[in-house]
C-alpha cells in the first residue's frame with residue numbers, strides 16, 4: 064500500500080530533526096515495509112526474533128533493524144550478527160548474553176535499558192531503583208556492549224498529565240544515568256513515545272519515537 068510511505072513522510076514532518084522516527088513494522092507485510100523504505104526510512108523495529116530474521120533476509124541490507132520486544136536470552140544469537148539497537152534490555156543476565164554473542168560476532172552491540180515507567184503490571188522493565196546500580200556495577204564489565212540510552216513505555220491512559228509525568232521521570236533518570244556512564248557522548252538515546260503519545264514524549268525529551276499504527280495502520 065502506497066499509503067504507508069505517504070503516512071511516514073507526513074509524520075516525519077511533525078518530528079524535530081534531532082529525533083529519530085523508528086517505523087515499527089511488526090505484523091506488517093514486506094510490501095508495506097518496502098513502501099516506507101522507498102519513502103526514505105532506514106530504521107525499522109520488530110518485536111519477534113523469527114519475524115525480524117525473515118524480514119531482514121529479504122529486505123534491503125542498508126536497513127537498521129531495532130529489536131523492541133522482550134528478548135529471550137536463548138534467541139539473542141539469531142539477531143546478534145546484524146541487529147542495530149536492542150531497546151528492551153531489562154536484566155543483567157540478558158546484558159551478559161548479548162555481550163557474549165557480540166564478541167562471537169566480532170562486533171559491539173548497542174543496547175538500551177528498558178525502565179518500567181507505567182503503572183500497569185504487564186509492562187516489563189527495570190525499576191528506577193535497579194537501573195543505576197546495574198549501570199554502575201555491571202555495564203562497565205561488559206566490553207562488547209555499548210549502553211547508548213534508556214527506553215520506556217507510558218501507561219495506556221487518556222490521562223495526559225500522567226503520561227507526561229511518566230516521561231518526565233524517565234528523562235530525569237536518563238540524566239542521572241548519564242552522570243555515571245563513562246562514555247557520555249554515546250549515551251544519547253531516550254526512546255520514548257509511540258503513535259498515541261509521541262508528541263508528549265518529544266516535549267519531554269525523547270530522541271527516538273517508535274511508531275507503528277500511525278504509519279502502517281492497525282495490526283491484525
Ligand SMILES: *Cc1c(COP(=O)(O)O)cnc(C)c1O
Nearest residue numbers: 087131257258259273274275276
Ligand atoms: C508495537 C510497539 C510500538 C508501536 O506502537 P504503535 O501504537 O503502533 O505506534 C512501540 N513500542 C513498542 C515497544 C511496541 O511493542
